[in-house]
Amino acid sequence: MVKEQALQLGADGHLVGVLARPSAPPRVAGDLATPAVLLLNAGVIHRVGPHRLHVILARRLAARGMTSLRLDLSGIGDSRPVPGALSFRESAVVDTRSAMDRLAADGERRFVLFGLCSGSDNALATAAVDERVVGLVLLDPPAYPTARSRARKLAARVRGLGTARAVLTWGGATLARRLRARVDAARGRAAGEDDAVTGGRGMPAIAEYRARLGALVERGVAILMVFSGALGERYNATNQLFELFPELRGRIEVAYFPGANHTFTERDAQAQLVETVCVWMERRR
Structure with a gap:
């Protein structure tokens, strides 16, 4: 059985998320506990995720004993926008860290961030500045033709x-x-x-991206990169990441779904994705 709870987060409660927990208490707590998973918005799609991906994944993780939070960033879904001069990326990092602060009050100390497309960019940006992030699941992250x-x-x-x-x-x-x-x-x-x-998506320069990934793996952050078949020459083979970054072979895990579109619309592709993420998360125990 899965327990779900709507939460208001942030200093003034402007953020909204849905917490999914297993019905049984965790076997261990603190630093030895399985990391909690934060599911970040894919673009401007609210916390349900594309084709209910985030709902399905959160409930599947809870059924396997893992906690997750489906978060709406400021101005998306039920979360109120916040006036200010922050860029979208800066605001996303602040929001994500606020969500981690809230879960930390309940005893969560380590986090895995899950993001598709711009969600993966926000996950990478947050991981770069917050050492509580110990894992990343990045769907169609920055990719470059070789x-x-x-x-x-x-x-x-x-x-x-x-x-x-x-x-x-x-x-x-x-x-x-x-x-x-x-x-x-x-x-x-x-x-x-x-x-x-x-294709119009802003991405870091290759040298900058190499340095960012290198710093994360040196810190011990576990990374699973998942690529769909929608990227054309930017990604069309399982190990293309290592054609560009051979030094990361064996340090980052890759899954490639050549038959899947960008948002994993097809049920079979979505089911395979969810199972891949759950199995990877179980190894984080």
Whole structure:
């Protein structure tokens, strides 16, 4: 049985979250207890999560003896916006730390942050400044194309065309499109380089991202990165992360779901994701 409780958090109670706990008390407490999981908003989707992902995951974790909090950040869902000069990222970090403070009053000392897309960015930013974060589950975090990923994309496209004539026609059209793009870029009309690489999502420079991940793993933060099949050449193979960051092989765990879309809409994909996260969390005991 799962116990759920709505909470108001933050200094003035402007944040809202739903706490899910196992019905039986934990076997151990304090520093030896399994970390509590904070489920952060995916973009502006409220605490239910995309296609109820956060609800399903929270209840599954509780059924396996783990505590979680589905949090609405300021201005999302039932949480009130807070006037001020903080950026979205800065505000998200403050809110997440406030939620950890509230759970710490109940005895929770260690936390795993779960986030999809911008939620993963907020999780990374919080982990960088708060050592209570001992684990991260990052769904479609920052990802960057590599020479190998571009080659895989090209090979898959060629295989899909079938005939030599179709390949030549496609190749000619692709070359013409790229030439036009270069001309437009020279005239200042094309999208910026970052948009071309990331699809419009702001991401850190590769060197900055490498340093951030390196600092976290050196601190002992356990990291599970989960990639969907929606990222194109930015992620199209299980171990692509280590093509770019070979020094992180064996230090970060990766799961790749090539058949899943960005929000894990399909029930089978969502079920596999939830099971993957639960098994990974059980190893944090």
